Amino acid sequence: MGWKMLKSMALLCIPRFLWDRVSIGRMASLNMALLRNPQRVVLAHLQRLEAQLQGQDFLFGATPNHADISTLHGLWFMRDLGESTVTADFPEVIAWMDRLLAFGDGQRSEIDGELALQIASQATPRKIPVRHRADALIGRRVGIRPADYAQDQTHGVLAGATPTPWILARKAAALGLVHVHFPKAGFELKALEP
Numbered sequence: 001m002g003w004k005m006l007k008s009m010a011l012l013c014i015p016r017f018l019w020d021r022v023s024i025g026r027m028a029s030l031n032m033a034l035l036r037n038p039q040r041v042v043l044a045h046l047q048r049l050e051a052q053l054q055g056q057d058f059l060f061g062a063t064p065n066h067a068d069i070s071t072l073h074g075l076w077f078m079r080d081l082g083e084s085t086v087t088a089d090f091p092e093v094i095a096w097m098d099r100l101l102a103f104g105d106g107q108r109s110e111i112d113g114e115l116a117l118q119i120a121s122q123a124t125p126r127k128i129p130v131r132h133r134a135d136a137l138i139g140r141r142v143g144i145r146p147a148d149y150a151q152d153q154t155h156g157v158l159a160g161a162t163p164t165p166w167i168l169a170r171k172a173a174a175l176g177l178v179h180v181h182f183p184k185a186g187f188e189l190k191a192l193e194p
Helices: 002-010 013-027 032-036 038-052 066-081 093-099 113-122
Strands: 141-146 152-163 165-172 178-183 187-191
Touching: 038 066, 038 093, 066 093, 141 165, 152 178, 178 187
Parallel strands: none
Antiparallel strands: 141 152, 141 187, 152 165, 165 178
């Protein structure tokens, strides 16, 4: 844990953060061989990103999308907050990270949790295109969970399957119908009994 990260956390948050990581690790179903050399896994990831970014500004072309932001998160945590130099040998990755971070936080306004839930309760999920409703499990009850840690499954009805995420339809008491998007990479989907 880097000094910058320690400075950004309240004193009471540090032991809670560490305990959270220990708790997740104790329940993990990770391949133990990967844990013996985690840097190899990170470097392989960076090598794939470096190759994918050759000749383009963002992961899938000229404009960023949710894949860029999701991928940036862990690398930002390592490089900028953890002060790791692991990205130093990957100029395309560094330039890509800097391009994304240059967007800043955008225009936003603070709202409390109650208002966020109220807004969500008045919204309805977007219609899923036909091309994303071809999976054999569409309409069936499924469970989705991370493939590496956090053993809890999220249950719902598979409403869509795109090349990269699954879309799970769930009914929440206070919200009504919501669609939750799960990336396919790093997650497992399992059909449940009706």
